[in-house]
Amino acid sequence: MNLNLIHTFCLIYEHQGISRAADELHLSQPTVSYSLKQLRRAYNDQLFYRERGLLHPTLRAQQIYPDLRAALDLIASTELFSHGFEPASSTRxxxxxxxxxxxxxxxxxxxxxxxxxxxxxxxxxxxxxxxxxxxxxxxxxxxxxxxxxxxxxxxxxxxxxxxDVYVVVANMNHPRIQESVSLDQLSAERFIRIKSSIGHDAPENLLLKAGVQLQTGILGTRVVSVPGVVMNSDLLGIIPEAVVESLGWSERLQILPSPIPAERxxxxxxxxxxxxxxxxxxxxxxxxxxxxxxxxxxxxxxxxxxxxxxxxx
Incomplete structure (x- = not known):
């Protein structure tokens, strides 16, 4: 057992295959396959089994991987600290x-x-x-x-x-929303909402606790799409204020505080x-x-x- 074999094992584990591990090691696939044979003999275990074109770790491989990866990281860190890291010349x-x-x-x-x-x-x-x-x-x-x-x-x-703080955004010429927005108005309007899976559902959860269920006009997947939609429709949106500032649209939208105060x-x-x-x-x-x-x-x-x-x- 040596560091090269440990490195090979970790790359096969992480890439679930020999070919990508070989590419990263700049070695041929037969060479990596031979290293895997040595690893299997050393641990007296198959270590990986093939299923649907990928190599999956055995229980033994799952047990040894965290310690081997941690050991490699520690060695790499020690070497890099001893030689110093020079960002100005790094090609990493x-x-x-x-x-x-x-x-x-x-x-x-x-x-x-x-x-x-x-x-x-x-x-x-x-x-x-x-x-x-x-x-x-x-x-x-x-x-x-x-x-x-x-x-x-x-x-x-x-x-x-x-x-950052979540704000309600509305068209500058919205027919019903001007300068401020109430809970009743939020209940009556339709929104471009963003799927909760990306992590921006806190404002809606607070509104739900207050008995306000937002009406959906569009259910989107990208927060940055909200300002453009709002500028060209009567839909409202609830987004972080930094989005509006970064896009340079703070003068083209109404940026209104939520009627329910929330943590940043x-x-x-x-x-x-x-x-x-x-x-x-x-x-x-x-x-x-x-x-x-x-x-x-x-x-x-x-x-x-x-x-x-x-x-x-």
Missing amino acids: EFVLMLSDLGEVVFLPLIQSLFETRAPSAQLRIEPLDVPKVPEKLTTGEIDAAIQTPHFHSDDVERTVIYR MEVSLMSRVKRRRTAPQKWFIDLIKEGVESMSRSTGGENLPEVRYSRGG
Whole structure:
């Protein structure tokens, strides 16, 4: 058993196949297959079985993977810290998961800092898939994610990096809504609503508790689509104020406070816990926080970076 075999095992586990592991290792598939045979002999277990074109881990593989991956991460972190990480000369690819809202509000400032500090590195954005965030952070497939939904994981740290307020948006020439909106008006109007699965259902839940059920005109999937629809219809929307500000449409819409006061929406940076972070990841996480902080200063939003919970270290 050696580090190369452990690395091979982890990549097969994470990619559920030999070909993608071979690509990442820059080895031939027969070479990786031979390494898998050695691993099977060493652990006296099949480790993986094929089903529907993918390699699935056996119970034994599931048991040993977390410790082996943690060991690799620790070694990588130790080596990188001892040699130092130089962002100015790095060619590393950093991977960040963002929703459509995150791409509009946060990405421009993050990218500006990224290009300045690490001009030879690459930044890849993956669509936010909340249920997969813990696994992808743990396996190293992504370096960070920005989201509003909460979850708990022993290997993931959640840091609140921005707080925003939900507002009601209406057409400037709306025939019934002008300057303010009441609960009765919200009950009578139709809305462009966003599917709750992406994590923006808090305002509607508060309204439900007050006995207000929003009428649906459009049920959408992208928060950033709301202002455009509202500007061209009598539909109302409830969205974070930062969306309107970032799109530059604050002068083209009525931005009205909700008749039910609510706590500010928390935007969180999800990352590995500190003990499993590599030096590049630490640098990247600090850069994201700096970018969001600069946005808060320019827009007047509330930025209070704090670790809300840290599980596992």
